[in-house]
Every structure is written in structure tokens, then in C-alpha cells.
Amino acid sequence: MRIWEGSPLYGRDPLLRSLIPRLTGLAYDERSRTAREHAGDLPVVLLTGHHGMGRSAVLKELAARYAGRLPLAHVQAVAADSDALGPVSSDGAAVASTCVEILTELVCGLAPALRGRFPVLLPGLFAVSGWRHGNGEQRDAACLRHARLLLACRLATGNENALRQAWATAVEGRLEEAVDAVGSRDAVTAAVVAEYAERHRPAAAVEWYRLRFPPGAEGQDPLVLLGEWFQQGGDYRHAAEQSLMAAFLRDVSASYGRLQRWNREPWPLVLLDDAHCAAGQDFLELLLEHRARPGRPEREELVVVATRLGGLPESAPAAVRRVLPDLVKSSGWERRGLAPSAGLLAVPLTPLNRDDILPLLVPDRPARPLHPYLATAVHSLTGGHPAAVTVLCAAVLNATEQGVSVAPRDLLELDTPDGRPVTEALLERLLPNRRQRDRLTLLSLARDSTAAEALAGHLRLQGPDQLPANSATDYLEEQQWQQFTPPDRPLVSDALLQTLLVHEARRTSGGADDGRGWQEIHRFLRMHHAQRGESGEADALRHTLAAGNAETVVATLAEEFQSEQDEQGAAHWLRCLRYAATAPTPPAGEWTDVRMQVALGAHDARYADLHEVERCVNRLLHALWHASEPYAEPDPDMCKAVGEELAYLSPRHPTWHAVLGQAARSWPAAARKRRPLPLPGQ
Secondary structure: OOOOOOOOOOOOHHHHHHHHHHHHOEOOOOOOEOOOOOOOOOOEEEEEEOOOOOHHHHHHHHHHHHOOOOOEEEEEEOOOOOOOOOOEOOOOOEEEOOHHHHHHHHHHHHHHHOOOOOOOHHHHHHHHOOOOOOOHHHHHHHHHHHHHHHHHOOOOOOOHHHHHHHHHHHHHHHHHOOOOOOOOHHHHHHHHHHHHHHHHOOHHHHHHHHOOOOHHHOOOOHHHHHHHHHHHOHHHHHHHHHHHHHHHHHHHHHOOOHHHHHOOOOOOEEEEEOOOOHHHHHHHHHHHHHHHOOOOOOOOOOEEEEEEEEOOOOOOOOOEEOOHHHHOOOOOOOOOOOOHHHHEEEEEOOOOOHHHHHHHHOOOOOOOOOOOOHHHHHHHHHOOOHHHHHHHHHHHHHHHHOOOOOOHHHHHHOEOOOOOEHHHHHHHHHOOOHHHHHHHHHHOOOOOHHHHHHHHHHHOOOOOOOOHHHHHHHHHHHOOOOOOOOOOOOOOOOHHHHHHHHHHHHHOOOOOOOOOOHHHHHHHHHHHHHOOHHHHHHHHHHHHHHOOOHHHHHHHHHHHHHHOOOOOHHHHHHHHHHHHOOOOOOOHHHOOOOHHHHHOOOOHHHHOOOOHHHHHHHHHHHHHHHHOOOOOOOOHHHHHHHHHHHHHHHHHOOOOHHHHHHHHHHHHHHHHOOOOOOOOOO
């Protein structure tokens, strides 16, 4: 994938420089028009991906590139109970927790650059923005919305707060004259509509809304009825929101007359972040429903780019799916059928490749050469996850500028430029809930959900309304890190997230005197699995090695090798060896990493009193342990050592020689290619 000079988002160019310019009609970073791919019917581009895959970064980049060049609105949907402060998020996007709030923010963003300034939608938004008479908090929030809308559409001038107060005073004055106003939302709606009608005389809008209601509603003010239906909820609210969406799209279409179309003015761009939240889902469903209607009167050219946490929802079977490279020449989208989801063009944001990572490791002021395989190590460790790649590469350059040489094994030990450990900074971003993040940091050391629940009980982790491990599992599923987790499966199935959590547990375990230290946790988990007998042996050995006690693991494996005669025992022995070698390493203060030296025989003199088979198992275990590191570039000497040690053991067992001989041939090749080490029968 080509890396364009100056682009801060590597690997996203097919989207940024190809697809969006073809939809808007405006080049990404040039003041020139581009040929439009679609006419009259545009797809909603839905970007999907996990936390840190760059969904918000893409929208932020589009907002920065297109601001001031075409009508643009950038909105972040949030949960209704979100504690987001103010109307703007940290990245500059407007924050909205309901569909009406999203429409409000779209008007405020688009109106200054659109010719029509929403003459039909605006009175509708006023009609549904009422409050219960006597509720000052609701009144102030609604009137602030009114003030922002009027100012954005140039129907009023002055200070936002002063306009809010003046509007509230005017509506309250009308309510004082209404005998049935006390506690009534309908009276407030009528008063708001009356005040708006007196000031702005929306006769055309009234007639437009009248056509949206059934014949039985004749004789009633359609704007008042719109507000009443909205407040009634359920199907009535949905119908009211459908009218608001239709009004929004009608106004956008009317803003582009024959002259604007002849001049090929770029289409307006809506950026909707976190559309998996209820408000974002509602907005997209209403938009897609409207566009799916056969024979709809207007064909608005509104470009919508939305993001969704996780993958494409099951409720969108008709969506067109495309990967990033497919977008370079054409989107490949066309509407097939009348299902609303047929209007979706779903694009998963895939991980970066090694070529995307290499430019991020080019320092501005070269101080010393970087490790030649650092880009490969970053890619192996992160799987190309954009947020993790960005943080780690910035940390590498920061350390290099300070004169520190960084090897692949040092990546997770680095600090961010602001002085925070990289694992702490990344986990805060990938797991926003601090309570669950702290809980998962400890529970990630357990093999599966069952062991995690036992560990939670041992550590006396408290759950608010359910078992702690179940609560953590529900959180991971909610955050789209994994699907349903059976009791015998890993609590954290994502490799990067598991690596970060385990390292954070190792980093924060030093000096723990509350039973939550590294040694104490692995001692408990070893005993937990040892109670299961043979089925728990591999896990018990793994936790023994994680505690730094390689001697016990070697002695156990060597004893089984010399005493077990059953031919079927070879598969169990290899399984225990393979799984034990995936153990995380102990904290640096409790252990010295000499795995490579041990694996290559440099420390054989220390083990002169051991049997040669035991020394061989010791070398083999340490070679596999070293090769299992997620950052490790497969070391040719380590891979060769694995084959040589297995080949040595093969003829020294009366019944396992065939199985061990096969492993001696297949395991080095698998280790070189970073593939799972095969077991008999696989």
C-alpha cells in the first residue's frame, strides 16, 4: 500500500485520498475538483474496527483537511448517560447523545456554508425541543439549543447566553397566559411553536409538515402535533424523527440549486463518530430508511462517513463490504434491493503492515542508528494495531533522542514522551473503564474464565452485581474485544490486549504486600491447576515457570520423559512443554533473563550434576521460552537449537522416538515462521 508523502495516517490513503474525494467532488489536499463516482444516490461509508484502530483519527483528519472548503459537520455520538463535558469532545467534534441533538449539531456545522439554512428542519427542531413547565434545567438546555440554532442559521445575532435567556423569557411569558400550562409539555410545545411562528413565519414549513400527518390530523397545527408525537415516545416518536430526517435531507437538497450543481460545488460532508451508540444508530437507521424509500422526491448529495466500534452489525445483511485496497479506483458500491442496509458501504480499518510502520521510526534528528529489525518487532508485538504502533514508535524515537539504544525486548519497557509507561498509556485508551482495566490486569494472568474466577475470589475482588470475572468478560464483549467466552477459553482472547495486560501486571507487581504480587498470584494459579491432575499439569508448569522456577519445570518434564513408557504420553509431554514455554517472564527485579545463553549451552557447566537428558530438556525449554516472546524476531540459532535438542531426545526414549523425531523436523520450521508448534495428529 503506497505511503503518501506528508500523510499522518499511514495505510489509510485509499480512503482519504481516493474514496472521499470521489464522493465529495473535492480533492483531499488540493484546491481542485475531482470526478464524482456516484450521482443522486450516495452510500453511507461505515468505518469499523476495535479501539485504537484509527476510526476517530480518520474523521479528525478529514475534518482538518476539508474544514472551510465545503460544508462540514463533525459529531461524536455518546451514550445518554455519558459524562462527556460540554458540547465539544477532546478532538473538536460536537458531542450528541440523542438523534435530535445530532441533527442540531449538523445544522450548526453545515448551516454557515449552506445556502438554504434549513428552513423546514429548523421549526421542526424547535417543536420537539420542549420541556416540562417548571423544570428550569430542561428549559435552559432547550433554550440554549434554540439559541445555537438561530445563530447558526443567521436568524438572530448577539450573545448565545443572552439569546437563550431572552427566548426562555418569551416562552415563559406565553405559558403564564395558558390556563393548562402547569406540568404540561404540550403547552410548552405550543408556546415554543407560537413564538417561533411569530418571529420567523414558517408557512412553507408548516405546509410541508402537514403533508407528513394522516388525514385525521387536519385542523391541528402540524408543528405542535410533531412535538406532541415526539414527546409521546414509541412509534409516535419514531414517526416524528422520520419527519425530522426527511426535513433535514430536503433542506440539504434544496441548498444545491441548478447553478451550484452546474459549477460542481462539492457536496457537504458529515462525519459521525461512534455510531454504535444509540444516538448514532438511530440517526443512521433513519437516514438509511429514508434513502431506501422508492421514489423519494429529493436526491440529496450528502456525504456521510460514520464509525462503529467492532464489526458490521448483524442487522445490516445487505451492506456492501470492501477492504481498503479495493477503494483506490472505485468503491464498488451500488444499491441492491430496498433494504435500508443496502445503502451502507462498510470498510474495516485493517492493521498496518510493516512498510507502514517503518516511516514512523525515522527520527527528525538522527542520533544513533536504530535496531535493524525494530519495525518488524513493533509489528510482531502489536499485530499492526495503529494506536499501539503510534505510541511505541513515538516512545522509541523519544528514547533515541535521549541517547538510549532500544532493542526489541525493550519496547514494552519504554515511556511515552510525557513520561508515562507505554503499557499504562495504551491500556487507558483501549480499556476506558478504570475499574475493569485494573481488574483485568490481574485476571489476565489466569488461563481461562474458570481460573480467573478462582483468582478473583482469592484476591477478594468485589463485583457490583455479579462475579468479577463475569463482569470483566461482559465488559470485554461490550467493548467489542471478543465474543462470548466459554469457561474453558482465555479470559482475554486478543493477543495484543493480553500482552499489554500481562506486562502491566508485571510492571505494577513490585513490592506488593497484599497478596497481589506476581509470585503470589502465580503460586495460587499453579496450585489451582495442580488440583485438576493430569489435565491441569501444563497450566501448573506454565505458572511455575512464570514465577521463575525453571528448575522445577525441567525436573518434572525430565522425570516424565524417563519414566513414561506409554506411546500416547508423547503428545501430552510435548503439549506440556509447548504450553509451559509460553509463560510470561517474571519482573526484572526478581529474575535475570539468561534464556538465550542457557538454550545455547553457555551455562551447561552450572548443571554438571544433572543427567544429560535433564540438561537437554533445560536447553530445549529455554529455547522455546525465548522464541515465544511476541516481540522476538525468530532467531536462527534458537530455532536450530529446538530441532537439535528434540533430535537428541528422540532415540533416547523407547516408544516416543517417532513422535519426537517428527517434532524435531516440524517445530524449528514453525518457530521460524512464527506459527503454532504442531502436535501429533494436527
